[in-house]
Amino acid sequence: MCFKSTIISLMFLIAHTSLSAAPICGQSGVWLQVLGSGGPEVDDGRASSSYVIWQEGRARLLIDMGGGSLPRFEQSGASPNDLDAILLTHLHVDHTNDLPTLIKASFFTGRDRDLPIYGPTGNQRMPSTTEFVQRLFGADGAFRYLQDYLDGTGRYRMLAEDVVSEDGKTTLVMDKEKFKLSAISVHHGPIPAIAWRVDIADTSLVFSGDMSNNRDVLWRLAAQTDMLVAHHAIPEQTNPVARSLHMPPSEIGKIAAKAKVKRVVLSHRMRRTFGKESESLSIIRKHYPGPVVFADDLQCFEIKK
Numbered sequence: 001m002c003f004k005s006t007i008i009s010l011m012f013l014i015a016h017t018s019l020s021a022a023p024i025c026g027q028s029g030v031w032l033q034v035l036g037s038g039g040p041e042v043d044d045g046r047a048s049s050s051y052v053i054w055q056e057g058r059a060r061l062l063i064d065m066g067g068g069s070l071p072r073f074e075q076s077g078a079s080p081n082d083l084d085a086i087l088l089t090h091l092h093v094d095h096t097n098d099l100p101t102l103i104k105a106s107f108f109t110g111r112d113r114d115l116p117i118y119g120p121t122g123n124q125r126m127p128s129t130t131e132f133v134q135r136l137f138g139a140d141g142a143f144r145y146l147q148d149y150l151d152g153t154g155r156y157r158m159l160a161e162d163v164v165s166e167d168g169k170t171t172l173v174m175d176k177e178k179f180k181l182s183a184i185s186v187h188h189g190p191i192p193a194i195a196w197r198v199d200i201a202d203t204s205l206v207f208s209g210d211m212s213n214n215r216d217v218l219w220r221l222a223a224q225t226d227m228l229v230a231h232h233a234i235p236e237q238t239n240p241v242a243r244s245l246h247m248p249p250s251e252i253g254k255i256a257a258k259a260k261v262k263r264v265v266l267s268h269r270m271r272r273t274f275g276k277e278s279e280s281l282s283i284i285r286k287h288y289p290g291p292v293v294f295a296d297d298l299q300c301f302e303i304k305k
């Protein structure tokens with residue numbers, strides 16, 4: 001082979017590799033991959049909150065999409081074409097900011113089927129999920145140049161839906177052959193927020209999102225699940241404002257124990273918890289004896305029956 005054709009072959013190989021990266025997680029079974037294990041801070045060395053659920057080597061569900069999660073999505077080998085739905089826990093920027101970047105990116109991957117986007121209802125402080133999507137992509141939206149993904153004239157439509165969850169009751173959002181999605185309204189200060197449960201291929205995962213546990217309902221949604229992804233945004237001792245938004249390690253331990261979950265992953269890690277991992281862990285251990293892992297970006301967890 002001549003030098004020139006070798007170079008061309010190498011260029012093709014590099015281009016091909018970057019376009020269709022193999023998943024870092026396994027090619028078979030169900031996997032949780034953490035795309036963003038951080039919060040809204042700029043100096044935590046982490047992408048903001050985001051998770052992908054893989055099944056048989058395909059990225060089926062995306063939970064939140066905070067800032068920096070799209071490059072992680074790319075690194076994970078996931079394709080926007082494979083997503084069956086996006087689940088939002090709430091609409092703070094560290095959980096939603098890369099949604100527009102994903103929608104734009106899907107143009108270049110040729111996605112051509114509708115994309116459900118489920119999230120919370122609104123209140124005076126926050127828009128509902130449908131209003132949020134409309135204000136981003138609608139005819140008067142900030143990204144109105146992408147409005148064909150809403151009005152039906154594009155290759156696919158975003159199907160935004162507000163998940164109504166009565167106090168303390170679980171809402172069944174989707175029950176399909178492939179998976180079941182359930183949500184429950186949780187307390188995150190004045191911000192409408194929901195926790196998600198995903199039942200997929202005989203396995204089950206729960207995502208707390210940001211919450212204080214003031215309503216004490218998550219344990220019910222998480223009962224007997226294979227994995228609880230709990231947001232560990234504060235240490236045990238913190239100020240009242242942070243405590244009204246987030247749950248301390250003791251609450252995480254109590255929820256995990258009461259729900260009898262098989263495993264706990266601690267994510268949404270923030271600088272105020274850094275260096276206090278062993279303290280947090282020992283507090284959780286007072287209540288919950290099972291496996292507990294601190295999450296990092298791009299980490300994979302196989303979910304077993």
Ligand SMILES: [Zn+2]
Pocket residue numbers: 039040049092094095210268
């Ligand atoms: Zn957050």
